[in-house]
Amino acid sequence: MAKNHVQPGKVLDYVNTTAAAIASGSVVVVGALLGVALVDIPVGATGSVAVDGVFSVPKVAGAAIGQGAPVVFKAATKAFTTGGSLAAGDVSGAAAVCFSAAASADTLVDVKFTGCPGTVTS
Template sequence: MAQTHVQPGKFMTYTNGTGSDIVSGQMVLVGSLLGVATVDIPDGETGELMMKEIHHLPKATGAIAQGVPLYFDADGDPVDGVAGSGALTTTATDNTLVGHSWAAAASDDAEVHIDLNA
């Protein structure tokens, strides 16, 4: 292993300074990287975010083909979720590139499989 190696990079320690509690499974944007909370992280506390691998996460209305770039719309409307709570989309404008679709999803599917930060 190279002397410069720090860690594998699957997880990131994150201190929640959002002003709200984060629940396990919630998407969290850190700069231009998307993580998924592995545990509940109360505001002001520290927890782990998973930063790699395939996850099924909330998406906005619209069909998604396999292998296309996915963007996080921080105030997007998930198909089966709270309006304005954030959703994945294929729309690049004003959104952050966070990975690629691992499988196709129909327009009314609530979730899409994403290869995080890939």
Template sequence: MATNFVQDGCMLDVTNSTSADITSGQVVAVGAVLGVAMDDIAVGESGVLAIDGVFTVPKVSGAEINQGESLTWVVASSAFDDNAATAATGDITGSTAFAAEAAGAGAASLAVKFTGVPGTVKA
């Protein structure tokens, strides 16, 4: 095996540098990449994010989302919206995640495929 191999890249070690604890299953942004916390991560502590895989996560309740649709991560509501949503400052769009299933307007969550590919953070 190559002596410079680090890991397969599906998970990332991160340090919680926010002012709040991160809970297991929470969507977390690392720059323009989205991931899901695998365990609780206290402020200042290190933990693991899955940046590749399918997870059931929060969705903006009014959004109509089709399977395979690219998504907008809405920072203010900590939920995904459809790709027609107008991104606000800090929201993440692009190929970092897409809908693994369809979800209607009344649904509070949906299955999302995280890709590990950077999206675009709205400035």
């Protein structure tokens, strides 16, 4: 292995600079990356966030999402959907994709977090 290898890059250490604690399993926006908190992260503390992998996360009510569809993380609802208009803080693009189809009645969707940066709407 190369002497300059640091880690596989699937999990990063994240410092919670928000005004609220982050619960384990919550979606976290890290710059243009999306990830999932692997532990509870109190305000000001550092915790592990997975930026690669498949996680069952909240889905916007009434939205059906097909397998392989690009998804959008809606900052206001902290849930995933497809398409539609974007608002400030929403993350779209390569950061995540629907891993398995979700019906409109489902409250959760399995999302593949790619470890690639998305586009954050300003």
